[in-house]
Structure formats: structure tokens, C-alpha cells
Amino acid sequence: MRHSDVADQLDEVLVTEEQMLARLDELAREVERDYVGSVPLLIGVLKGAVMVMADFARALHIPVTMDWMAVSSYGNTTQSSGVVRILKDLDTDVAGRDVLIVEDIIDTGLTLAWLRENLMSRGAKSVRILTALRKPDAVVSDIVPDYLGFDIPNKFVVGFGLDYAENYRHLRDVAVLSPHVYADGE
Numbered sequence: 001m002r003h004s005d006v007a008d009q010l011d012e013v014l015v016t017e018e019q020m021l022a023r024l025d026e027l028a029r030e031v032e033r034d035y036v037g038s039v040p041l042l043i044g045v046l047k048g049a050v051m052v053m054a055d056f057a058r059a060l061h062i063p064v065t066m067d068w069m070a071v072s073s074y075g076n077t078t079q080s081s082g083v084v085r086i087l088k089d090l091d092t093d094v095a096g097r098d099v100l101i102v103e104d105i106i107d108t109g110l111t112l113a114w115l116r117e118n119l120m121s122r123g124a125k126s127v128r129i130l131t132a133l134r135k136p137d138a139v140v141s142d143i144v145p146d147y148l149g150f151d152i153p154n155k156f157v158v159g160f161g162l163d164y165a166e167n168y169r170h171l172r173d174v175a176v177l178s179p180h181v182y183a184d185g186e
């Protein structure tokens with residue numbers, strides 16, 4: 001889905017599909033250098049990270065394995081609650097593995113702070129974080145991504161996997177959701 005298909009529901013485009021793919025390619029080169037001699041386990045955080053994972057993993061020229069977790073901190077609103085629940089756990093034993101968490105966006109970082117601790121407590125050898133996007137509120141947590149796509153302003157965005165009430169995930173670009181869309185629904 002493209003911006004023009006839902007132009008009345010969106011404000012500006014912050015990151016185009018082309019910009020995102022080019023940046024993920026650069027990050028893939030960094031990851032290849034950092035994981036020489038290791039087969040990292042990429043852990044995607046469902047559902048938002050599906051597009052990041054698909055494009056980032058395919059840009060890599062080293063062996064990796066992939067698994068998925070679903071955690072919930074948001075519900076259908078646009079505010080972070082700080083409450084994290086596991087909705088779907090890993091199939092993989094992370095003990096001794098070099099884990100790379102693949103995320104769509106860091107807002108407060110509360111979700112990732114919790115997830116990093118959770119994976120370390122299961123005996124992961126290392127836990128690093130790749131995120132496509134980061135918002136300014138991330139400075140309040142101690143979460144610093146090892147691999148960052150783009151810093152964006154503190155606006156609610158959709159597309160490239162990011163949703164509002166499960167909509168817009170298949171939008172190719174990252175765009176600001178027009179506030180009238182969620183103002184009407186609350």
C-alpha cells in the first residue's frame with residue numbers, strides 16, 4: 001500500500017521505502033563485521049518488526065537463525081503503558097546464543113528494556129538491539145540501540161510494519177498518522 005492510497009489519513013512521510021532499504025543495507029554491513037565467527041539469533045518482535053526483519057535479514061550475507069516473540073505494551077491506543085506481557089514466546093533456546101533483537105521502533109524503550117533483561121536471564125551470550133526507528137523519549141530509558149535506522153520526531157507514525165489499531169502495517173513508507181484518525185476513535 002502506498003501513501004496515495006490513504007493520503008487523507010496521513011500527514012507527512014518521514015522515511016520512504018527507498019531510504020529504509022538503503023539504511024538497512026548499511027546496517028547489514030555493520031552487523032556482518034560485528035558477528036564474524038558467530039551465527040546470531042535474530043529475534044523479531046511481532047508484529048511490528050515483520051517488515052524490518054524481512055528486509056534486514058535478506059540484506060545479510062552471513063548465516064543467521066530467526067525466531068519471533070510477541071509482547072504487548074500498547075493495546076489499541078497511542079500511549080505506552082509500560083506493562084509488558086508475553087503473548088507468544090520463542091521456540092529457540094537462547095542459552096549461549098548471540099541474540100540480535102530486531103525492532104520496528106523505540107519509543108520509551110520500556111518494552112526493550114524488559115525484553116533485554118528477559119533474554120539475558122535465559123542465558124543469552126550477548127543481546128544487542130537493531131531498531132528501524134527511534135523517538136526522542138528513548139532518552140529516558142537506558143536503551144541505546146546498537147544499530148539504528150532513523151531518529152524521528154515524537155509523532156505517531158504508521159507503515160513499514162507499524163500499525164494503528166492493526167491498520168496501515170502494509171504501507172511501504174513510514175508516515176505520520178493524521179491526528180483526526182485517532183481523535184475520532186477515542
Ligand code: IMP
Pocket residue numbers: 048073074080103104105106107108109110111112155156157158162163164
Ligand atoms: P516503547 O516500549 O515505549 O518503546 O514502545 C515500543 C512499541 O510501541 C513499539 O514496538 C510499537 O509497537 C509501539 N509504538 C511506539 N510508537 C509507535 C508509533 O508511533 N506508531 C506505532 N506504534 C508505536
Ligand code: MG
Pocket residue numbers: 045046047048049104105
Ligand atoms: Mg512493536
